[in-house]
Amino acid sequence: MELSFATILGAWVATGLTLFILSFLYEDNPVFKLAEHLYVGVSLGYTIVKTFDTVVMTLIVHPILDKGQWSLLIPVGIGTLMLTRYVPKAAWLSRYAFAFIVGVGAGLAIPRTISSFILKQIEDTVRPLLSIAPGEGVTFTWSLLNPASNLNGIIILIGVVSVLFYFFFSVEHSGPGKLVARAGIMFLMISFGAAFGYTVMARMSLLIGRLTDLIEFSDASYGRPTLWLLLLTVATLIILSRRGNAHPPER
Amino acid sequence: MGFAERMLRIDRRIIFLVIGLCTLLPLLFPVGLPIKISSEVRGVYDYIDKLPEGSVFLLSLDFDPASKPELYPQAVAILRHAFRKNLRVMAMTLWVSGTGLADQIISQTAKEAGKESGKDYVFLGWSPGGSAVILNMGQDLYTTFPADYDGKATKGLPVLAGVQNLRDVAYAVTLAAGNPGVEAWYVFGKDKYKFELGGGCTGVMAPGLYPLLRSGQINGLIGGLRGAAEYETLVGQKGNAVAGMDAQSATHLAIIVLVAICNVFYFAMLRQQRRHERIGS
Numbered sequence: 001m002e003l004s005f006a007t008i009l010g011a012w013v014a015t016g017l018t019l020f021i022l023s024f025l026y027e028d029n030p031v032f033k034l035a036e037h038l039y040v041g042v043s044l045g046y047t048i049v050k051t052f053d054t055v056v057m058t059l060i061v062h063p064i065l066d067k068g069q070w071s072l073l074i075p076v077g078i079g080t081l082m083l084t085r086y087v088p089k090a091a092w093l094s095r096y097a098f099a100f101i102v103g104v105g106a107g108l109a110i111p112r113t114i115s116s117f118i119l120k121q122i123e124d125t126v127r128p129l130l131s132i133a134p135g136e137g138v139t140f141t142w143s144l145l146n147p148a149s150n151l152n153g154i155i156i157l158i159g160v161v162s163v164l165f166y167f168f169f170s171v172e173h174s175g176p177g178k179l180v181a182r183a184g185i186m187f188l189m190i191s192f193g194a195a196f197g198y199t200v201m202a203r204m205s206l207l208i209g210r211l212t213d214l215i216e217f218s219d220a221s222y223g224r225p226t227l228w229l230l231l232l233t234v235a236t237l238i239i240l241s242r243r244g245n246a247h248p249p250e251r
Numbered sequence: 252m253g254f255a256e257r258m259l260r261i262d263r264r265i266i267f268l269v270i271g272l273c274t275l276l277p278l279l280f281p282v283g284l285p286i287k288i289s290s291e292v293r294g295v296y297d298y299i300d301k302l303p304e305g306s307v308f309l310l311s312l313d314f315d316p317a318s319k320p321e322l323y324p325q326a327v328a329i330l331r332h333a334f335r336k337n338l339r340v341m342a343m344t345l346w347v348s349g350t351g352l353a354d355q356i357i358s359q360t361a362k363e364a365g366k367e368s369g370k371d372y373v374f375l376g377w378s379p380g381g382s383a384v385i386l387n388m389g390q391d392l393y394t395t396f397p398a399d400y401d402g403k404a405t406k407g408l409p410v411l412a413g414v415q416n417l418r419d420v421a422y423a424v425t426l427a428a429g430n431p432g433v434e435a436w437y438v439f440g441k442d443k444y445k446f447e448l449g450g451g452c453t454g455v456m457a458p459g460l461y462p463l464l465r466s467g468q469i470n471g472l473i474g475g476l477r478g479a480a481e482y483e484t485l486v487g488q489k490g491n492a493v494a495g496m497d498a499q500s501a502t503h504l505a506i507i508v509l510v511a512i513c514n515v516f517y518f519a520m521l522r523q524q525r526r527h528e529r530i531g532s
Contacts, residue, residue: 116438124466195458202454204502205476208495209320
């Protein structure tokens with residue numbers, strides 16, 4: 001398959017920047033810094049251009065000029081007030097814009113967040129420890145794999161109570177209280193362990209993604225950028241390391 | 252310095268090399284370890300699978316290129332499934348920095364499935380406001396997105412026939428790498444406008460979203476590369492995620508072995524120190 005010049009160029013740029021970033025694993029060096037600064041600059045530049053095109057042109061300028069939607073000048077006016085922060089004498093005007101945004105934001109977020117997270121989560125935590133099945137009377141389910149089982153309900157009860165007790169500092173954690181607090185620590189440790197395990201998995205996934213691309217770009221159809229740029233990166237690191245040894249930093 | 256102490260002070264670059272090799276070798280020489288499907292991933296798959304043909308399916312690609320290795324395979328697998336089921340796909344993003352990537356994903360997958368923009372699917376692009384965009388879409392889709400990503404007016408597009416706001420969406424899935432993401436879609440979308448919601452996320456976010464899954468606030472969760480591999484297996488089109496699972500397993504094994512070895516050396520060093528103290532006293 002014949003690849004376009006843009007695709008090949010993109011492969012070379014992506015490979016080079018990936019290798020430059022990965023060179024940080026050896027030590028901090030100028031090629032890593034070059035790639036890091038390019039990443040920040042390009043992502044910020046992309047965001048600014050995209051925001052300008054979508055917000056200023058598509059949502060403000062075109063509707064006002066082409067369709068005569070003059071009411072859009074009201075949010076534009078409120079938004080412009082924020083820019084008065086850069087003029088010290090008029091900076092007080094920005095408070096109106098911030099007051100509007102904070103008021104609307106809080107008004108929208110507070111009731112919805114309380115309903116969605118606090119009330120819904122309490123509802124899910126406060127579960128019956130036994131079930132009543134029609135015709136079977138009181139039953140108890142043991143499945144650890146079913147989140148709704150009674151056994152899991154008991155584990156959650158113990159976990160929630162012990163963790164809350166661990167963070168309750170008005171009572172000394174001694175005697176039976178110490179046991180409950182210790183159980184709380186254990187539950188927290190398990191939770192942190194699960195979170196860390198997933199974090200490791202995520203970081204490894206990112207590495208896999210990069211290495212998959214490097215393997216793909218080692219193909220002859222791209223001109224083997226992985227091979228050539230790997231050699232270039234290693235050579236650069238060796239030269240930089242030698243130069244660093246020749247001129248040790250003054251103390 | 253004893254052997255145990257020397258091993259505990261090993262150059263970190265050797266550990267990087269070990270992890271690098273454990274990732275690279277399975278990618279070059281895949282083994283094909285089996286992939287077990289979890290109930291949370293099946294939740295999303297089954298719901299899409301049961302949707303009648305022509306239902307409106309909303310996919311929000313709330314991530315940027317930094318999370319591409321995990322969320323790109325998820326997006327491709329879900330879109331393949333939705334196109335195969337002939338759903339009307341409505342895609343969008345809440346992340347401005349992910350607009351180009353989202354467009355690439357949907358265009359390529361649609362081309363592969365032989366679907367037409369405006370008729371079978373629409374990419375709405377990005378609109379400013381984060382969570383407020385979801386609320387606006389709940390009121391009126393066409394004021395939030397007057398035009399699609401290509402600049403075509405959204406009103407009158409065949410794919411959006413009969414769709415006025417989020418209440419007309421049969422199922423929504425958000426693939427998120429942070430905020431706004433799954434939580435925002437639940438708080439400002441599902442909870443208010445009552446449509447079914449599924450989620451996909453990076454591995455880092457997954458433990459924080461399990462409480463939403465348990466309480467039924469979302470009906471399924473695709474977590475990280477593993478979730479993507481499970482979905483690819485369910486769809487029957489193995490891609491990047493399945494290919495990466497051997498490497499994932501190998502690195503996890505390497506980390507477990509390293510943790511175990513370090514503990515062995517730590518306790519050996521401790522024993523050595525105590526012996527020295529005993530001899531000294």
